[in-house]
Amino acid sequence: MKKIYHLSSCNTNQRILKELELGDDVELHDIKKENIDEQTLDFIKEKVGSYEALFSKRAMKYRSMGLNEMDLSEDDFKKYILEEYTFLKRPFIILEDEVFVGNAKKTVEAAKKAYHGS
Template sequence: MSEAEGVDVYWLPHCSTCQKAVEHLRGKGVTIRSLRDLKAQPLEHAEVEDLARKVGGAETLFSKRAMKYRKMGLHEQTLSEEDLLRLMTEEYTFITRPVVVHGDKATAGFSAKRLDALVEG
């Protein structure tokens, strides 16, 4: 990976999973071009759509582990791709974190194996 390439990370600075992912990337010598705090700098709808496309779809980006998922009764509903995108735009906790973007591909959630494949491939 060239210096100019690097990765962009969408995260929450106090999230231990996000911190582990950033440490993993830095340990591999990966340049982190930007760190975007999803709570402090919420994503626009178009940005959520773009991230969903890069990770392989809204289902992959959407976190069913968010506390609000059950509270809002979403587990009892059939949600369309547009519903998922809208929910992630309205509420950052529905976005699986961290999201690491390299070029036109991305991975959501921390998996050393997936991160390595993203930056090496």
Template sequence: MQKVYYLQTCDTCRRILKEINLAGFEKQEIKANPISVKQLEELHQLSKSYEALFNKRAKLYKSMDLKNQDLTETDYRQYLLDEYTFLKRPVFVVDDTIFIGNSPKEIELLKAKLGQ
């Protein structure tokens, strides 16, 4: 399976999607088509952590003052389901490997996996 979860309005996501050959990828724009419980569970199985999928740079994270709260994996899961902006993006799933976020290192690992 090859899939990417992204946000169309995010400049960084758009830039990365242009860099990657997306032939054969299923694309899911998370604002128009929010992530389902089943999809989140699949991502969790690959990442082993809801916190790894959680975007701590989201404006809502700061405005809700979540950084000063002691969040559990259950809390992260619920916030990810409640609000699309909390998903660290883009998220690429290539076979049984997950690539989370937009760090240069993560994108290079993705490109290496895809042979690009």
């Protein structure tokens, strides 16, 4: 399974997709059109260790909803990610058994190496 969950309207995500030089073997999912499903979210959580690691605290709604002032549990992080695509860190890259989350340069480079096998 090779999938990338991204936001097509995000310039950073567009740049990363170009940088990865992907082939036709990768399925792209625009999370604005179709948010991540619970089964996939649970799979990724198992790989990274927590829902909080998948949650974007940079999302504008994080502050506007007052979530920054709450003590959120793992169940809360999961619930908000499933309800609102903006809370998912992106891009989200699944390459078989490896998962890469976020747009940090180190993460993107690791995903590129994993995809191209170098």
